[in-house]
Amino acid sequence: MKTYNIAIVGLGNIGLEVYKNLLKNKKNILDKTGFKINVSHVCAKNFKKNRGVSIPKKIWMANPLDLPKIKNIDIIVELIGGSDGIAKKLVFASIKNGKHYVTANKELIAKHGDKLSILAEKNSVNLLFEASVAGGIPIIRSIKQGLVANKIKHIYGILNGTTNFILTEMEKKGSTFAEALKYAKAKGYAERNPFADLSGNDVACKISILSSICFGSKILNKDFLVEGISNIEILDILFAKKIGYRIKLLGIAEIVNNQIKQRVHPALIPADLDIANINGVTNAVVVDGEPIGRTIYEGAGAGKGPTASSVISDIASVMVGNDDFSFGLSPAAKKNYKLFNFRQHVSKYYLRFLVHDKPGVLSIITSVLAKNKISIQNLLQDPSESSLSNVMIITHRAMEKSIQGVIKILSKNKKLFKKIVMIRVRDESKL
Amino acid sequence: MKTYNIAIVGLGNIGLEVYKNLLKNKKNILDKTGFKINVSHVCAKNFKKNRGVSIPKKIWMANPLDLPKIKNIDIIVELIGGSDGIAKKLVFASIKNGKHYVTANKELIAKHGDKLSILAEKNSVNLLFEASVAGGIPIIRSIKQGLVANKIKHIYGILNGTTNFILTEMEKKGSTFAEALKYAKAKGYAERNPFADLSGNDVACKISILSSICFGSKILNKDFLVEGISNIEILDILFAKKIGYRIKLLGIAEIVNNQIKQRVHPALIPADLDIANINGVTNAVVVDGEPIGRTIYEGAGAGKGPTASSVISDIASVMVGNDDFSFGLSPAAKKNYKLFNFRQHVSKYYLRFLVHDKPGVLSIITSVLAKNKISIQNLLQDPSESSLSNVMIITHRAMEKSIQGVIKILSKNKKLFKKIVMIRVRDESKL
Numbered sequence: 001m002k003t004y005n006i007a008i009v010g011l012g013n014i015g016l017e018v019y020k021n022l023l024k025n026k027k028n029i030l031d032k033t034g035f036k037i038n039v040s041h042v043c044a045k046n047f048k049k050n051r052g053v054s055i056p057k058k059i060w061m062a063n064p065l066d067l068p069k070i071k072n073i074d075i076i077v078e079l080i081g082g083s084d085g086i087a088k089k090l091v092f093a094s095i096k097n098g099k100h101y102v103t104a105n106k107e108l109i110a111k112h113g114d115k116l117s118i119l120a121e122k123n124s125v126n127l128l129f130e131a132s133v134a135g136g137i138p139i140i141r142s143i144k145q146g147l148v149a150n151k152i153k154h155i156y157g158i159l160n161g162t163t164n165f166i167l168t169e170m171e172k173k174g175s176t177f178a179e180a181l182k183y184a185k186a187k188g189y190a191e192r193n194p195f196a197d198l199s200g201n202d203v204a205c206k207i208s209i210l211s212s213i214c215f216g217s218k219i220l221n222k223d224f225l226v227e228g229i230s231n232i233e234i235l236d237i238l239f240a241k242k243i244g245y246r247i248k249l250l251g252i253a254e255i256v257n258n259q260i261k262q263r264v265h266p267a268l269i270p271a272d273l274d275i276a277n278i279n280g281v282t283n284a285v286v287v288d289g290e291p292i293g294r295t296i297y298e299g300a301g302a303g304k305g306p307t308a309s310s311v312i313s314d315i316a317s318v319m320v321g322n323d324d325f326s327f328g329l330s331p332a333a334k335k336n337y338k339l340f341n342f343r344q345h346v347s348k349y350y351l352r353f354l355v356h357d358k359p360g361v362l363s364i365i366t367s368v369l370a371k372n373k374i375s376i377q378n379l380l381q382d383p384s385e386s387s388l389s390n391v392m393i394i395t396h397r398a399m400e401k402s403i404q405g406v407i408k409i410l411s412k413n414k415k416l417f418k419k420i421v422m423i424r425v426r427d428e429s430k431l
Numbered sequence: 432m433k434t435y436n437i438a439i440v441g442l443g444n445i446g447l448e449v450y451k452n453l454l455k456n457k458k459n460i461l462d463k464t465g466f467k468i469n470v471s472h473v474c475a476k477n478f479k480k481n482r483g484v485s486i487p488k489k490i491w492m493a494n495p496l497d498l499p500k501i502k503n504i505d506i507i508v509e510l511i512g513g514s515d516g517i518a519k520k521l522v523f524a525s526i527k528n529g530k531h532y533v534t535a536n537k538e539l540i541a542k543h544g545d546k547l548s549i550l551a552e553k554n555s556v557n558l559l560f561e562a563s564v565a566g567g568i569p570i571i572r573s574i575k576q577g578l579v580a581n582k583i584k585h586i587y588g589i590l591n592g593t594t595n596f597i598l599t600e601m602e603k604k605g606s607t608f609a610e611a612l613k614y615a616k617a618k619g620y621a622e623r624n625p626f627a628d629l630s631g632n633d634v635a636c637k638i639s640i641l642s643s644i645c646f647g648s649k650i651l652n653k654d655f656l657v658e659g660i661s662n663i664e665i666l667d668i669l670f671a672k673k674i675g676y677r678i679k680l681l682g683i684a685e686i687v688n689n690q691i692k693q694r695v696h697p698a699l700i701p702a703d704l705d706i707a708n709i710n711g712v713t714n715a716v717v718v719d720g721e722p723i724g725r726t727i728y729e730g731a732g733a734g735k736g737p738t739a740s741s742v743i744s745d746i747a748s749v750m751v752g753n754d755d756f757s758f759g760l761s762p763a764a765k766k767n768y769k770l771f772n773f774r775q776h777v778s779k780y781y782l783r784f785l786v787h788d789k790p791g792v793l794s795i796i797t798s799v800l801a802k803n804k805i806s807i808q809n810l811l812q813d814p815s816e817s818s819l820s821n822v823m824i825i826t827h828r829a830m831e832k833s834i835q836g837v838i839k840i841l842s843k844n845k846k847l848f849k850k851i852v853m854i855r856v857r858d859e860s861k862l
Contacts, residue, residue, distance in 0.1 A: 017722065021580055021722060025580060028582075029579070029580075031647070031760040031761050031764035032575075032579050032756065032759055032760045032761075033579070034755065034756075034761065130577070136723040136724065136726060137577075137726055138573045138576070138577020138578065138726075141572070141573070141576055141577050142569050142572070142573060142577065144463075145569070145572055145576070145744060145747065145748065145753075146561070146569020146572050146573065146741075146744050147569065147740065147744070148460070148463050148464070148743065148744050148747040149452055149456060149460075149739065149740045149742075149743030149744060149747070150740055151459075216462070274705075274708065274729075277705065277708070289740070290736070291448065291452060291735070291736030291737070291739055291740055292567040292730065292731070292736060292737050292740035293567065293730065293731045293734075293736060293737060294730065294731070295567060295568055295569075295728070295729060295730035295731075296727075296728070296729040296730065297726070297727075297728060297729075298705075298726060298727040298728075298729075299723065299724065299725065299726035299727065300723070300724045300725070300726075303724075304722070305721070305722030305723060305724060306722065306723045306724055308580065308722055309578065309580045309581055309720070309722055309723035310577075311580075312579065312580030313576060313577050313578070313579050313580060316576065316579040316580070317576065317753070320753050320754075320755070321752065321753065322576075322748070322751050322752065322753020322754070323751075323753070324465065324751070325463065325465075328463055329462040329463045330462050330463075330465065333462035
């Protein structure tokens with residue numbers, strides 16, 4: 001009976017949870033996989049730091065880059081993060097040295113996944129990254145294995161717990177964005193520097209990975225629309241609520257005209273849509289395939305327990321040897337899809353104009369919209385105590401480039417328009 | 432490169448969909464698994480029946496029981512159903528003859544799964560049955576592989592599309608049970624003989640299978656509480672709605688005091704609980720594990736497309752060789768859990784008394800409840816035009832045996848009580 005030697009690189013919250021769980025679950029994993037595990041090496045900057053658990057000195061390694069050369073290591077588990085630097089050096093060296101590689105590092109996979117999956121196949125090792133997307137939800141494994149018979153046309157979801165927590169707080173408690181962010185930090189749901197989450201960049205990595213797996217495509221990791229939630233104010237959320245919508249940050253990828261239409265942006269979605277009710281740090285992913293139809297996967301999007309659960313599911317897959325293709329199919333079979341030109345995107349749009357309250361401002365807005373053939377579905381002028389007021393509009397279906405055109409024209413008029421906020425509306429019947 | 436020869440037994444809706452999908456998806460499956468597939472045999476009663484697809488005569492077999500002896504067959508896919516008869520003979524003969532076996536047959540697995548999984552291990556073949564539970568939702572694979580690192584304490588869900596469709600119709604349209612059932616039949620969502628669905632027996636098989644996989648237990652397939660929905664009337668649903676509940680037929684299994692508390696019954700669940708909003712033929716499964724927390728899986732619970740999707744995911748698993756343990760762990764490691772004595776169950780209860788409208792009836796009900804130390808949370812007497820009226824009660828938390836005692840006592844009084852309906856309330860905070 002083979003024993004798998006595992007090296008864990010990075011002993012933060014998640015690395016430590018993986019370490020503890022592997023030790024506690026040895027018998028369980030043996031029963032479930034038929035193989036023994038042994039954490040043969042751990043690697044982190046500081047050995048002496050009190051982690052509340054005793055780690056034998058003899059399994060300690062100072063430099064992760066020494067690990068790939070150690071003969072008896074079977075699986076290297078990287079939990080340090082970053083698309084370049086040590087993580088990049090480690091993954092390439094590990095795979096070249098015939099080590100299986102498990103990671104939660106979405107930046108690394110979104111950036112180098114194509115190359116790495118080819119290298120992994122060449123070296124007959126597994127490269128697995130279930131924990132890189134949607135925390136504990138076994139979404140990658142479900143798509144690769146559970147939906148293997150399906151042609152997937154559309155995947156989207158709430159893929160970032162931090163921003164979903166902030167939006168939920170704003171909606172439920174009427175907090176401002178700044179208050180909700182502060183509270184998220186206090187609860188440990190937002191990092192000290194929350195840029196990657198708030199900007200949508202975190203979701204961008206995740207949707208790049210999912211879209212590649214769903215569509216059998218090479219990874220599209222740049223030049224697509226990525227917008228975060230920093231622009232969203234409480235009055236946007238309240239206006240949306242009033243007319244039956246919630247605002248959620250979505251990662252979306254679909255096949256349109258044999259191209260991949262992929263993007264990350266906040267969206268107004270119908271309040272009675274199932275995923276509109278995914279609140280707090282929960283994530284949810286909707287996958288639409290043929291012949292299965294629509295399936296949804298929900299769970300904690302982050303946190304040490306859920307992430308460790310995914311990391312260990314990958315370790316078990318390596319041991320039972322079932323997961324040879326990192327992205328669900330032979331790297332040679334991956335297609336070169338083009339990105340859909342998002343300026344051709346058509347939807348309803350929510351527009352908010354923060355205007356200096358002068359006569360004629362509504363007329364200017366409506367006439368510029370009319371000239372660009374954009375018609376209005378809802379309009380609300382929000383009275384203000386100051387000299388500023390907000391005009392909120394939901395348009396009928398219009399093309400992205402027309403909306404961008406309107407915003408560009410009106411933005412130039414600094415005397416009238418202090419700020420223009422645009423959020424896309426996503427309320428097609430088949431979501 | 433190995434080619435897997437597949438025999439399909441049963442060419443109804445699902446068998447035909449599997450056949451067509453395998454033919455259409457050959458290249459796709461090769462790219463995803465690295466193996467070729469060939470449908471080498473099909474088997475159904477009538478060759479000449481027009482199925483809208485041409486099946487070569489040479490792959491036709493009249494008698495399924497001839498298949499296990501055919502040397503070049505690798506995988507037998509059984510889609511005929513039934514816990515005994517031909518299905519039973521076929522599965523034992525197939526496994527003994529070294530054939531991998533894939534089926535959607537929940538009765539077969541719930542009844543013979545323990546024996547079969549031992550036999551499969553002994554003969555080094557896979558026995559897989561993803562399609563037996565929750566249609567297209569990859570729930571078995573998610574638990575066995577995605578949640579491999581977890582200790583699962585609780586699983587429950589809406590596992591039958593027919594009954595969920597009926598309950599949804601009753602609630603949304605105010606239909607009677609009979610009307611909703613008739614409509615379900617017309618839409619093809621209920622079988623001509625819907626007994627297995629309505630009685631809860633279908634869900635009983637499914638929760639038996641899930642509970643065995645989740646808890647690493649031998650299958651508990653009898654002597655647990657199984658109640659269907661035939662007793663539920665529209666006024667139960669409307670009363671529940673009025674006080675913030677929905678009625679759903681649930682399959683539930685959890686570990687309580689190192690025993691398995693497993694049951695199937697309709698329940699009042701809070702209307703704002705996520706799975707309360709699972710409507711129509713959709714299924715949803717909630718799995719609560721440590722360290723992952725709560726994950727939910729939703730999708731079509733039946734239908735040829737979703738079921739075929741699951742069947743083919745099993746075929747692919749056989750080919751990549753990743754799924755040696757039918758129930759997620761070595762048969763030798765399965766534990767002998769005892770069933771929790773359900774008479775000790777504690778919850779709130781909904782009671783409806785259809786009473787002859789005579790003085791003193793309320794006093795009799797309340798005094799019997801009081802004597803059994805059951806206190807009342809809500810009470811509504813529904814006036815009726817006839818001489819009958821309904822008294823609806825939600826109790827505070829009480830023990831099942833006390834409630835059963837009350838029902839037994841009051842049922843004896845035929846002069847006052849024409850009918851007593853009891854539905855359990857499930858509104859613990861952690862669902």
